Amino acid sequence: MEAVAEAVVEPVAVSNFTPATIVGRDRYAKVVEVSKRIRWDIERDVIRGRDFDFGKKFLPDGLSLVNEIAFVTPAERRFLSQIQGRTYANVFGLVERFIGAKVLEISKEHWLGDQIALEALVRFTDEELKHQEMFRRLERMAAEGMPAGYEFKPQPNDVANAVLSKSTWAVLGLTLDIELFTQAHYRASIEPDAELSALWKDVFLFHWKEETQHAILDELEWKREDARLTAAQRDQAVTDLIELVAAVDGIVQAQATADADYFLLQAGRTFSTAEQQALRATVLKAYRWQFIFSGVQDQRFLEVLGSMITAEQGARIHAALASIQAHATNTTADMSA
DSSP, X not given: OHHHHHHOOOOOOGGGOOHHHXXXXXXXXXXXXXXXXXXXXXXXXXXXXXXXXXTSBSSOHHHHOGGGOTTSOHHHHHHHHHHHHHHHHHHHHHHHHHHHHHHHHHGGGGTTSOHHHHHHHHHHHHXXXXXXXXXXXXXXXXXXXXXXXXXXXSOHHHHHHHHHTSOHHHHHXXXXXXXXXXXXXXXXXXXXXXXXXXXXXXXXXXXXXHHHHHHHHHHHHHHHHHTTOXXXXXXXXXXXXXXXXHHHHHHHHHHHHHHHHHHHHHSSSOOOHHHHHHHHHHHHHHHHIIIIIHHHTOHHHHHHHHTTSOHHHHHHHHHHHHHHHXXXXXXXXXXXX
16 A cells, blocks of 8 residues: 555646546446446346255355465365455445445436536436345345354444445445455456356356456546545545444454354364464454455555545555554464464
């Protein structure tokens, strides 16, 4: 995240911008065209009458980090990947609750204006609603094939209310971050792994197809929102974004604990205290990588963010992330002692 502090530039005065100079109408039109072309159906195109293959992994090693736990068996490693994969899907169902609500809200700015931009955002919202439905369906399927006792801690409406209480600038920043790391995870880890459950893998193939278009709209709308802010408003928005990242860390800490507890309960054998601590630390490390650090290191995210904030604001963001990283390092060291 050092790049944020080092490569940022002072934002240009709002008066120098108009919507036409910030965004290209043709980019909205292209998103609409692609949305129509790649449109898919949950049952017809994704699930296709299939169930999860519980003899295979769900989440790839590059995201689950289960290969860093030396004392678990191959079957236990697979089960832990399935627990993490179940949570991974549930997290997307969670965040798409507030993303859909925010996109529907900002579409108001186009109601009596650019109808192509409006259609792009309405399609975005419709696709996010579809994704939520798909992830609810997957949770039911996972529950049918996995032992009882799994619990997804955060409540979607509670999280959405908390997130939506922050500035639109901060929510759009967090949204772009999420939808960029979704793409990076699929390309780098999910798509190349031939050992994943075919259905689970296809879920994120189809999810990725639409998220690539959503990220374009996130960037356009984030820049449009940024152009309206005063320097003081933007500074508060940066504070809001930092607070949202801290809230994400709180969520992943709670869920990592719940998932580690579930694994230990269902593993069918006893682990030493040191092994339990190491497992908990690795699951938390994996979730922080999945939902925080892999996103804020994305080059496109850094470029967009860096174009809008000052060096001092970039340094504040870097310090907040460094604090999370330091806490993670200290936790791992404590558990290894």
